[in-house]
Amino acid sequence: MSSSEPPENPGGRRTLLVFCDSLSYYGPTGGLPADDPRIWPNIVASHLDWDLELIGRIGWTCRDVWWAAIGDPRAWASLPRAGAVVFATSGMDSLPSPLPTAVRELIRYVRPPFLRRWARDGYGWLQPRLSPIARPALPPHLSVEYLEQTRAAIDFNRPGIPFVACIPSVHIAETYGKSHRWRDGTVAAITEWGSRHDVPIVDLKAAVGEQVMSGRGNPDGIHWNFEAHRAVAELMLKGLAEAGVTTVGSGG
Numbered sequence: 063m064s065s066s067e068p069p070e071n072p073g074g075r076r077t078l079l080v081f082c083d084s085l086s087y088y089g090p091t092g093g094l095p096a097d098d099p100r101i102w103p104n105i106v107a108s109h110l111d112w113d114l115e116l117i118g119r120i121g122w123t124c125r126d127v128w129w130a131a132i133g134d135p136r137a138w139a140s141l142p143r144a145g146a147v148v149f150a151t152s153g154m155d156s157l158p159s160p161l162p163t164a165v166r167e168l169i170r171y172v173r174p175p176f177l178r179r180w181a182r183d184g185y186g187w188l189q190p191r192l193s194p195i196a197r198p199a200l201p202p203h204l205s206v207e208y209l210e211q212t213r214a215a216i217d218f219n220r221p222g223i224p225f226v227a228c229i230p231s232v233h234i235a236e237t238y239g240k241s242h243r244w245r246d247g248t249v250a251a252i253t254e255w256g257s258r259h260d261v262p263i264v265d266l267k268a269a270v271g272e273q274v275m276s277g278r279g280n281p282d283g284i285h286w287n288f289e290a291h292r293a294v295a296e297l298m299l300k301g302l303a304e305a306g307v308t309t310v311g312s313g314g
């Protein structure tokens with residue numbers, strides 16, 4: 063795969079532009095600041111001697127990456143300096159969602175507060191019970207469509223910029239009834255898309271599976287410990303090298 067040099071910028075440093083869900087910035091006890099050196103995006107950026115722009119939120123799918131890429135001014139500001147783009151989503155896409163995402167997201171806007179709490183608690187009770195029969199939060203073909211829209215839009219503005227994407231992690235989360243029956247479909251769709259567009263794919267399961275499935279990750283059964291973050295960083299660096307990021311390991 064070809065790579066491109068980012069345009070000149072005053073600081074002379076490249077940026078690793080990461081679009082992600084909460085897996086990328088949660089540790090063994092909860093969410094962490096974007097500059098925490100123990101999470102994989104900072105491990106990778108430090109290895110490259112690049113800056114990091116981490117754009118994400120809990121529950122994000124590949125659809126949210128598209129919305130962020132076209133609507134978040136941080137993404138616009140980072141793109142001219144970006145040395146590579148990482149799509150670190152797809153995990154939420156493959157998780158079961160008893161309610162359509164749009165309906166689930168509306169719970170936070172319910173008023174008055176007591177009714178919002180009632181709706182949130184009710185959904186919290188239903189989710190683990192309905193997850194084994196629920197549809198995925200985002201069907202595999204839509205995950206791929208949004209990834210390709212985002213890749214094509216960024217490549218239009220920065221032709222040849224390296225991309226890396228991910229296939230879902232695994233989980234043993236009681237909140238989802240330990241159900242992950244849609245993972246295989248998401249894996250197949252994203253793997254095929256990556257092959258078609260020469261985008262290296264990082265298998266998060268390969269990096270974190272042992273930690274998560276043994277219960278050594280976050281007690282919630284879905285987020286990771288720092289050993290898992292280090293393992294993801296190692297695979298991500300290999301993916302970036304495959305994508306044409308020649309500075310991997312050189313400190314450049």
